[in-house]
Amino acid sequence: MASETKRVKGDVLLEMKGIVIDGKSDDKWNPIIRGVDLTLKRGEVLGLIGESGAGKSTLGLAGMGFARPGCRITSGSIIFDGIDLIAASEEKRRGLWGSRIAYVAQSAAASFNPAHHIIDQTTETALGHGIMPRDKAEADARDLYRRLQLPNPDTIGLRFPHQVSGGQLQRAMTAMAMSCRPDLIIFDEPTTALDVTTQVEVLAAMRDIVEQFNTAAIYITHDLAVVAQMAHRIMVLRYGNLVEEAPTRTMLKQPTQAYTKSLWAVRSLAKKERSSDDIVLDVQNVSASYGNHIKVLDDVSVKIPRGRTVAVVGESGSGKSTLARAITGLLPPSTGKILFNGQALPGALKNRERDTLRRIQMIYQSADTALNPRQKVRDIIGRPLEFYLGLNGADRDRKVVELLESIELDESYIDRLPSEMSGGQKQRVSIARALAANPEVIICDEVTSALDQIVQEEILKLLMKLQADTNVTYLFITHDIATVRAIADEIVVMHKGKVVQQGLKSKVLNPPYPAYTELLLSSVPQMDPDWLTGLLKKRQSAQA
Amino acid sequence: MHPVLKTVLQRLGLGMITLFAVSIIIFSSLALLPGGYAQNILGQGATPELVKNFNHELGLDRPASVRYVEWITNAVQGDFGNSYSGTTGTIKRSVSAIIAPRLYNTFFLAATAAIVAVPLSLFLGIMAALYRNSWFDRIINSVTLTTIAMPEFFIAYILVYVLAVKLRWFYPNSTVSANTPFLEHLYRVALPALTMTLVIVAHMMRMTRAAIINLLAAPYIEMAQLKGISKSRVILRHALPNAWAPIATVIAFNLAYLVVGVVVVEVVYVYPGIGQMMVDAVSSRDMPVVQACALIFAATYILLNLLADIVSIITNPRLLHPK
Incomplete structure (x- = not known):
């Protein structure tokens, strides 16, 4: 169990080597990931970026030893804290999922079951793995809601998913992932479906809680400015290959590959305005x-x-x-x-x-x-x-x-x-x-x-x-x-x-x-990795 | 008022209107049938004079619109009129009195079959979804498909041959009367109930399986898997609660069939149900009985579909608990 594991920051938590993943389309298997290595240390946040079809979600999920229907991991090794996830039985993997490796999906609205109360879904993992009794799990869920700054943390869990906003639901899903204090969380485009002003709060809440519990994370996104706020290190993927990998600040300042540079360049497109009275x-x-x-x-x-x-x-x-x-x-x-x-x-x-x-x-x-x-x-x-x-x-x-x-x-x-x-x-x-x-x-x-x-x-x-x-x-x-x-x-x-x-x-x-x-413009993420910290400070001092 | 209650009342109102429209259709289509009770009963001796007298006595010489209004006004008060066949001189047999015991028998059989068939098909459907594409799934699919593909009288005769004639576990026919004790009645309907079960299980079971499998691609199912929950819990707790609406619709359809579609099974087992009676009434042109039966069948369909609608509303938290 997570609490028994000795946590030393800096130890290697997840090591993936030579990962090849095939996807089935038109009855043929085509490679989606073509031999990528990935190493993640305890407490480290790794940003995984690339455009759609680059294979970032597939690679992220492989970090749990999971392949979506229609995909298969054909070669490579995935070692999570000494456990070989490919050789492990399905039973064994399922024992790790939720309790030691958790997943936060892109659309919280679609990833919460519409039929059940939020708190029942938050505590389901801990109860299912027998980690704590119901009353304790519910108390813990309320505590997590509070840490994630959800409004009315004591009662929000009693609502159905459709009764709360998208940003709140995304934070509730983070609480769900955190419920067993996993060693690793895979965030799969968790703010893509949110408005920019909501995104700021959700990003801040996720970053804080990951820091508080010293959780390692793989943060998947196509948005460079977002990943710059969240990740210690960034990997750029394209067509299932690793393009470039570097610590965040280095990557932002000196991308070495042409493809990475082109990603950086898009935001510079600007047109001169013309006025008209017709x-x-x-x-x-x-x-x-x-x-x-x-x-x-x-x-x-x-x-x-x-x-x-x-x-x-x-x-x-x-x-x-x-x-x-x-x-x-x-x-x-x-x-x-x-x-x-x-x-x-x-x-x-x-x-x-x-x-x-x-x-x-x-x-x-x-x-x-x-x-x-x-x-x-x-x-x-x-x-x-x-x-x-x-x-x-x-x-x-x-x-x-x-x-x-x-x-x-x-x-x-x-x-x-x-x-x-x-x-x-x-x-x-x-x-x-x-x-x-x-x-x-x-x-x-x-x-x-x-x-x-x-x-x-x-x-x-x-x-x-x-x-x-x-x-x-x-x-x-x-x-x-x-x-x-x-x-x-x-x-x-x-x-x-x-x-x-x-x-x-x-x-x-x-x-x-x-x-x-002002609120709208200031909420647009910038490429500066200190942007979020600075923005939160500025907003706090403005409130005080 | 809670919006769900409002919707239910609305549907109920619409159901009444539908029933009313159906009553017009029933009445007018029966009026179009060639021949009549008089010709039928008098046979060779149907002289125009006699037929006229006969029709006058039954009130059939009045315009159809007048007769319809009289019939529907009485019907909404629970009076379905008198059967022609019993009407000789002063003795009158009310339709309600004729139908009631038959209707009881039909509902008895339908309920027995439903109590077995519905849980069985839900169970088989869930198991088939859980172990989809396994041998279990394939076998259960082909067996149920086979039973639905065979005509019901054929299934009925096979069951009679094996279970009644060869093994002598059951009676080959299901004659009951008003005095038959409950358990005896149950025993007597075992074979027809089994026949009906075999006929309807496939449809309900396949819909349960399909409705669940349809949801398995939903992101919240993937999420549930990635929470490390067991497969059976993913199906039962995460897929099934969202699958009720289509399942309920198919169950309602099949339950209605148990009431209105049983005539063949009744004939094979010589069971005194309402289907058999309606067929007799049609051939003797005993219109009050036919109309009452048709109206009951229509009401059954409407009510069961209303129930299915209610199930789909109350199993949808978006409707049950609005923002």
């Missing part, structure tokens, strides 16, 4: 709600200049996507009006002329759900050409190829299905579908959020190029400040259904800030 879309005092509940949009006024990019920023629940739904007519406003080229738009979609519909198009966050998986690119892009412009047959195909060229895909893509393209290519097709209607305004709803950084940069560059060519207007909804810096002319800051601030990029991103803008 307003294409004028949202005036719009309020809207779902059902008869609270106003999701509360007296929102936004002016969108033609041929420019207006970024709408805010956290989840701020109403930024609802604003898009109101403009497109999917959710008719309850009060207020929307002027389009000076003319009032009918509130509901079904009352709008087809040509008005054509002029306002949308691109969605997830191309996977926005594209019909059974349609080929020809039909996906061809449909708006047919519907809005009446093009058919060869004319239509010619135009599709033209559009493919404009999104920098060659004409061979015309017969592909969405499943035969990468995430970035699918998002390009979504862009082409919006462009096909020859619109004046395109609403981009978190279009780069699901993409890797390098792909993000390509998509942003493409959007800017298309704007230069066609003078299309973008309403760009995002929660990512780096994206805003890269693409916006103007910025609208939203919070709880209200507009906090609207103005040119240079104005909004520079002081003086309204209180909420």
